[in-house]
Amino acid sequence: MSTEAHASHGHGTAAVANEWDGGTFPYRVGHRKLGMWLFIVSDAMTFSALLVGYSYARAASDQWPTPFPFYPSIIFSTTMTLFLLASSFTMVMAVKASAENRLRAARRWIFATMLGGLTFLVLHLIEWEHLIHDGLRPFRLADQMAKDWPQAPPLFGASFFSITGLHMFHVLTGVLYLGWIALRISKTRHEDVEISGLYWHFVDLVWMFVFPLIYLMSVKY
Amino acid sequence: MALGSVRDVFRKSDAFLLGVCVLLAGGFLFLAAKNAADAGNFFTIDSLFFTTVCLLLAVTFIAVPALTMRERGINPFAVPDGVPAARAHEEVHFEGSTKLFLNILGALLVLTVVEVVLAYIEVPLTLMLIILIGLSLIKAALIMAYFMHLRFERMSLVLTLVPALVICICLLFIVFPDSFRTRQQRATPTRAVQAEPGAEASH
Numbered sequence: 139m140s141t142e143a144h145a146s147h148g149h150g151t152a153a154v155a156n157e158w159d160g161g162t163f164p165y166r167v168g169h170r171k172l173g174m175w176l177f178i179v180s181d182a183m184t185f186s187a188l189l190v191g192y193s194y195a196r197a198a199s200d201q202w203p204t205p206f207p208f209y210p211s212i213i214f215s216t217t218m219t220l221f222l223l224a225s226s227f228t229m230v231m232a233v234k235a236s237a238e239n240r241l242r243a244a245r246r247w248i249f250a251t252m253l254g255g256l257t258f259l260v261l262h263l264i265e266w267e268h269l270i271h272d273g274l275r276p277f278r279l280a281d282q283m284a285k286d287w288p289q290a291p292p293l294f295g296a297s298f299f300s301i302t303g304l305h306m307f308h309v310l311t312g313v314l315y316l317g318w319i320a321l322r323i324s325k326t327r328h329e330d331v332e333i334s335g336l337y338w339h340f341v342d343l344v345w346m347f348v349f350p351l352i353y354l355m356s357v358k359y
Numbered sequence: 360m361a362l363g364s365v366r367d368v369f370r371k372s373d374a375f376l377l378g379v380c381v382l383l384a385g386g387f388l389f390l391a392a393k394n395a396a397d398a399g400n401f402f403t404i405d406s407l408f409f410t411t412v413c414l415l416l417a418v419t420f421i422a423v424p425a426l427t428m429r430e431r432g433i434n435p436f437a438v439p440d441g442v443p444a445a446r447a448h449e450e451v452h453f454e455g456s457t458k459l460f461l462n463i464l465g466a467l468l469v470l471t472v473v474e475v476v477l478a479y480i481e482v483p484l485t486l487m488l489i490i491l492i493g494l495s496l497i498k499a500a501l502i503m504a505y506f507m508h509l510r511f512e513r514m515s516l517v518l519t520l521v522p523a524l525v526i527c528i529c530l531l532f533i534v535f536p537d538s539f540r541t542r543q544q545r546a547t548p549t550r551a552v553q554a555e556p557g558a559e560a561s562h
Contacts, residue, residue, distance in 0.1 A: 165516040175516070179524050190531040197538035200545070216475050220468060227464040230455075230506050237453035239446065241438045321436055324443045328451050332508075339507045346498045350491045354478040359487070 174333045178340045181308075185344050188304065189351055192297040201289040203279060204356035205269065214265055215353045218258045219345065225254025226342045229316075229335045236331040241323050244331065248320040251338060255313040262306055269298070276300075298352065305348055308341050369431075377424040387417035454511045463505045470498050 158164060165172065196202045206212060232247030273280030276296040283290065319326055319334045369377070391413035398406040428434065474494050477487070504510040509517050 186528045194538045198541040223467050230460050324438045357478040
């Protein structure tokens with residue numbers, strides 16, 4: 139039970155028998171990374187609450203608007219999903235490059251990730267524009283929707299805009315965060331690049347659930 | 360190679376003026392983008408002219424700081440060779456090869472396509488939800504394990520984070536029977552009232 143492990147960056151020396159004996163990082167991660175993980179868990183709960191709220195409203199309704207035709211909605215949202223997944227991959231490549239101290243490559247991979255995120259945002263905003271142009275508002279259905287689905291509650295707008303809007307906000311924040319890391323790559327620790335990667339993968343993770351529940355469940359149901 | 364800081368080489372007034380130029384360049388870019396977004400038909404002479412002018416001005420304003428910095432040999436975004444001071448004492452562990460991550464990406468893309476195709480097949484609602492959520496959980500697990508690196512971290516971290524999240528999400532499901540009750544009750548309100556023979560005349 140050695141208590142002489144490094145006080146600085148290093149994860150405990152081999153002499154530390156137990157990671158809970160002090161002198162090293164619990165879980166063998168730094169406090170920043172643990173902080174980001176805890177934030178991710180809490181944010182995941184926020185999104186879960188929103189998605190369950192949407193599911194509740196939908197399950198309790200006789201009718202629910204499904205204004206997502208194959209073109210443009212499903213095509214756009216599938217493309218957005220593929221771009222986001224690809225951007226997650228480029229982020230992993232960025233972290234890998236950072237681990238190997240190839241900083242210029244790491245920066246280029248981060249720029250590629252940001253590009254994926256921006257493409258996602260632009261496509262999603264175009265989607266929003268279609269719906270808003272048709273007349274959809276948070277607590278009022280578009281006229282055509284009210285005709286096609288007369289028993290549908292006006293909550294469709296609120297649930298769609300809040301869930302996708304919060305997610306888009308996360309994507310935007312992520313892009314700005316990644317931009318900051320990319321521009322300052324030579325002054326950051328590798329840990330910082332890893333942590334920004336964790337945030338970006340979380341954004342992708344949330345979309346993995348938002349996309350089926352909002353878009354794919356609207357095709358045949 | 361002069362890798363200086365902006366602060367070393369410029370007077371405050373110079374730095375301020377360069378900052379203003381950057382802001383103006385950004386502003387003109389924003390104007391060009393806003394015009395492209397708001398214009399009903401982008402391909403008119405007016406709109407193209409406006410966009411071109413904005414872009415030209417943006418380029419002009421960004422050229423001032425860019426050329427000045429180049430002249431004074433500063434590149435604040437340069438990446439030095441070798442290991443920078445911030446990383447000198449870091450212990451870095453990164454497992455996983457490019458091939459592994461490409462395979463995971465491939466699996467994620469395939470699962471996405473499967474989900475989209477499934478949406479267009481007539482499947483009973485409950486089954487559809489189960490398959491869709493199931494596939495999404497698999498995708499989430501792949502992302503968390505490999506992209507977020509949990510597979511290569513201590514199990515104690517995974518056990519601290521994941522079960523708590525799963526339990527909270529399962530607790531949220533408590534509300535669903537109420538949603539079914541709401542829907543059913545909405546379908547049968549009048550029968551309950553008419554069943555009572557001595558119902559009040561106010562109805």
